[in-house]
Amino acid sequence: MNTLRIRIATILCILAFTASAALAGGPQKTLPGDLSLTQAQAVLAAAQAKALAIKVPMNIAVVDAGGNLKAFARMDDAFIGSIDIATRKATTARFFNMSTRALGAAAQPGQPLFGIEATNGGLVIFAGGVLLVDKHNVIVGAVGVSGGSVDEDESVALAGAAAIAK
Incomplete structure (x- = not known):
């Protein structure tokens, strides 16, 4: 009988805790290091402004x-074929926590990561993918840009990334 009372008391405590958490708004849904939609839109806006300034239509993935x-x-007027490239630049940068330019340098013949672009369903290892780092120096995502030269792509990506580094 005593064991039954302990079990009932335990269940009541769990239910009370669950109810109080629900009333308080429940568990935290946004974790540190998550990229908010507001931040992602700020990255897009800054990148688009840079692309307009240099007069090159771009695809921008966050x-x-x-x-x-x-x-x-x-x-x-951005190239349709650049949609996939921009998205892969962003994911490549995030998967390896470095810019696609830096990864590309390490993936050249004779370098330690030669051939890495054939992994993960295909990576993009030329410039235009950069990490998004917030004001607390936490990596929260990446941006990939495609549509111009690799230097133009990278300059637009860096402009986007600067929007959340503030």
Whole structure:
């Protein structure tokens, strides 16, 4: 009988805790290091402004900390083939926590990561993918840009990344 009372008391405590958590708004849904939609949109806006300034239509992909697409923009007249490239640049940067330019340098013949672009369903190892780092120096995602030269792509990506580093 005593064991039954202990079990009932335990169940009541669990139910009370669960109810109080629900009333208090439940468990925290946004974890530290997550990229918010507001941040992703700020990255897109800054990148688009840079692309407009240099007069090159771009595809801009923003991924969250898990490498999942969070936001995307295809500017008018941007190459259709660059949609996939921009997205892969963003995910490549996030998967390896480095810019695609840096990964590309390490993936050249004779370098330690030669051939890495054939992994993970295909990576992009030329410039235009950069990490998104917040004001607390936490990686929260990445941005990938495609549509111009690799230097133009990278400059637009860096402009986007600067939007959340503030």
